[in-house]
Amino acid sequence: MALKQSSTWVALEQHRQALAGRHLRDLFACDSSRFQQFSLELDGLLLDYSKNLITAETLQLLLELAQQADLEGWRERMFSGELVNGTEQRAALHAALRSSDQTRLLVAGEDVRSSVRDTLTQIGALADSIRNGSYRGYAGAPISDVIHIGIGGSDLGPRLAVEALSNRHDGPRIHFVSNIDGAELAACFSQFQVATTLVIVVSKSFTTLETRANAEAVKQWFLDAGADAAAIQRHFVGVSSNREQALAFGIAPERLFPIWDWVGGRYSLWSAVGLPVAIGCGMQACHELLAGAEAMDEHFLQAPLAKNLPILLGLLGVWYVNFMGLRSHAVIPYSERLRQLPAYLQQLEMESNGKSVDRYGTPVDYATVPVLWGQTGTVGQHAFFQALHQGTQPVPADFIGVAEPLPGYEELHEQLMANFFAQTEALMHGQTAAETREQMEAQGLPADRIEALLPFRIFPGNRPSTTILLRELSPRLLGMLIALYEHKVFTQSVIWRLNAFDQWGVELGKRLADGLLPSLRGGSELAAHDASTQGLVEKYRSWRAGTPPRQHD
Ligand code: F6P
Numbered sequence: 001m002a003l004k005q006s007s008t009w010v011a012l013e014q015h016r017q018a019l020a021g022r023h024l025r026d027l028f029a030c031d032s033s034r035f036q037q038f039s040l041e042l043d044g045l046l047l048d049y050s051k052n053l054i055t056a057e058t059l060q061l062l063l064e065l066a067q068q069a070d071l072e073g074w075r076e077r078m079f080s081g082e083l084v085n086g087t088e089q090r091a092a093l094h095a096a097l098r099s100s101d102q103t104r105l106l107v108a109g110e111d112v113r114s115s116v117r118d119t120l121t122q123i124g125a126l127a128d129s130i131r132n133g134s135y136r137g138y139a140g141a142p143i144s145d146v147i148h149i150g151i152g153g154s155d156l157g158p159r160l161a162v163e164a165l166s167n168r169h170d171g172p173r174i175h176f177v178s179n180i181d182g183a184e185l186a187a188c189f190s191q192f193q194v195a196t197t198l199v200i201v202v203s204k205s206f207t208t209l210e211t212r213a214n215a216e217a218v219k220q221w222f223l224d225a226g227a228d229a230a231a232i233q234r235h236f237v238g239v240s241s242n243r244e245q246a247l248a249f250g251i252a253p254e255r256l257f258p259i260w261d262w263v264g265g266r267y268s269l270w271s272a273v274g275l276p277v278a279i280g281c282g283m284q285a286c287h288e289l290l291a292g293a294e295a296m297d298e299h300f301l302q303a304p305l306a307k308n309l310p311i312l313l314g315l316l317g318v319w320y321v322n323f324m325g326l327r328s329h330a331v332i333p334y335s336e337r338l339r340q341l342p343a344y345l346q347q348l349e350m351e352s353n354g355k356s357v358d359r360y361g362t363p364v365d366y367a368t369v370p371v372l373w374g375q376t377g378t379v380g381q382h383a384f385f386q387a388l389h390q391g392t393q394p395v396p397a398d399f400i401g402v403a404e405p406l407p408g409y410e411e412l413h414e415q416l417m418a419n420f421f422a423q424t425e426a427l428m429h430g431q432t433a434a435e436t437r438e439q440m441e442a443q444g445l446p447a448d449r450i451e452a453l454l455p456f457r458i459f460p461g462n463r464p465s466t467t468i469l470l471r472e473l474s475p476r477l478l479g480m481l482i483a484l485y486e487h488k489v490f491t492q493s494v495i496w497r498l499n500a501f502d503q504w505g506v507e508l509g510k511r512l513a514d515g516l517l518p519s520l521r522g523g524s525e526l527a528a529h530d531a532s533t534q535g536l537v538e539k540y541r542s543w544r545a546g547t548p549p550r551q552h553d
Pocket of ligand 1: 152154203265266351382
């Protein structure tokens with residue numbers, strides 16, 4: 001049956017109309033147990049969803065929608081290694097990477113548990129030897145700097161984790177290089193010595209243009225410094241599912257780690273892609289990260305739907321996108337160490353669910369993923385919060401805070417957290433005309449000034465937000481947080497009937513870029529391209545060469 005024709009969908013649309021006009025302020029005023037009713041805690045992670053535009057009935061209907069979509073069945077299929085990624089005929093078993101369950105787990109007849117364990121042991125040994133200085137470079141020196149080359153899922157996860165755990169970082173410095181404008185590489189080349197630098201090349205396909213180009217540039221840097229093929233082997237580590245290409249590039253087989261077909265790039269932090277965390281913070285931190293993610297997996301599998309954190313988070317998103325018509329979602333971590341979280345979630349959510357045909361190839365007639373964006377608080381307060389509070393488009397937002405301060409910065413932390421709590425209250429409650437007038441009267445403003453300023457100083461409120469409060473930013477809680485969002489995305493994909501694990505939408509641009517590269521170098525005709533692209537490339541070529549562009553008639 002078409003999703004929008006289902007009785008639950010229709011009931012949710014009617015319910016949304018019935019809710020129109022209810023203000024969050026009133027929902028709180030008439031129910032003193034709203035926080036208790038709409039918040040849940042799991043091992044130091046508190047999810048407060050009480051400041052959302054929902055009632056118990058909303059949740060009831062959304063849970064029915066989840067059941068109707070067979071969320072429990074799809075969850076079971078994913079965890080048992082079925083080929084839930086239909087277009088690529090692959091399983092999506094990232095949860096197996098963090099599972100301590102001894103039960104045999106088969107993917108296409110292969111028990112994957114032992115290869116997962118072996119890889120963990122190997123990266124642990126490599127990380128330990130780098131950290132304790134016993135791993136030596138070609139000139140006999142220990143490693144002081146690591147350049148991690150990768151993009152998208154081969155970059156964002158370790159980048160997020162290394163920054164989030166920076167207070168535990170006691171190993172070599174880690175530098176991430178993903179873009180190909182040379183800026184990140186230039187910074188590395190000007191600061192590091194080849195003799196003390198280790199390079200990790202991460203690419204599931206090992207064909208990604210950016211990663212290949214950056215890896216070649218770093219290899220050239222080594223060659224220019226006099227390193228030979230054996231030295232390069234010593235200094236390069238690979239993580240890929242394309243063994244052949246990685247070996248051909250010059251990675252030594254003993255330092256080439258797998259990404260399995262059944263692990264999507266944006267779900268790969270839990271594999272050898274997480275090596276920078278092991279090198280920077282030690283293998284113990286990696287184990288804690290994995291254990292945190294596993295705890296969230298268990299919760300996702302076992303908790304009843306109505307008490308299931310990722311499911312609730314996913315359903316709230318569906319409510320806003322499909323029934324309230326809100327197509328934008330903000331992620332605002334009040335922690336500088338979580339500053340990569342919006343970028344990480346952008347890929348996780350938008351690459352997974354940014355689709356307009358369902359898993360059967362049928363165009364959908366409902367909205368799917370919202371535009372996800374964000375910035376740390378309080379930095380964002382001084383940039384886009386004006387629009388969050390008084391703009392015409394309400395933007396549901398996730399606020400993520402950490403209770404434990406950085407040692408020595410307790411007072412700053414208190415000020416940060418006062419802002420954290422104040423913002424969601426302000427968004428929810430707003431400030432009525434009467435309250436605004438009263439405030440200005442208390443400030444002693446003259447009556448005519450008060451009336452003139454009044455419309456500008458009213459806050460409508462009723463702006464939904466979800467708060468995630470972590471007891472501390474430990475590896476374990478970070479693992480829980482990331483897995484929470486992974487399963488949120490999966491939940492939404494099931495409701496929207498999408499395959500969350502392919503990404504065909506990135507292909508066209510890549511192919512066109514490949515075709516345009518010779519034209520940029522002047523070697524091929526532009527006639528096949530549209531007039532705008534022709535004009536832009538010609539201007540680019542002329543500016544690069546100092547020659548005038550062809551005149552258009
Ligand atoms: O952007 C497309 C994409 O394929 C992502 O899905 C992936 O995370 C990224 O490129 C990098 O791919 P690879 O690990 O194969 O280099």
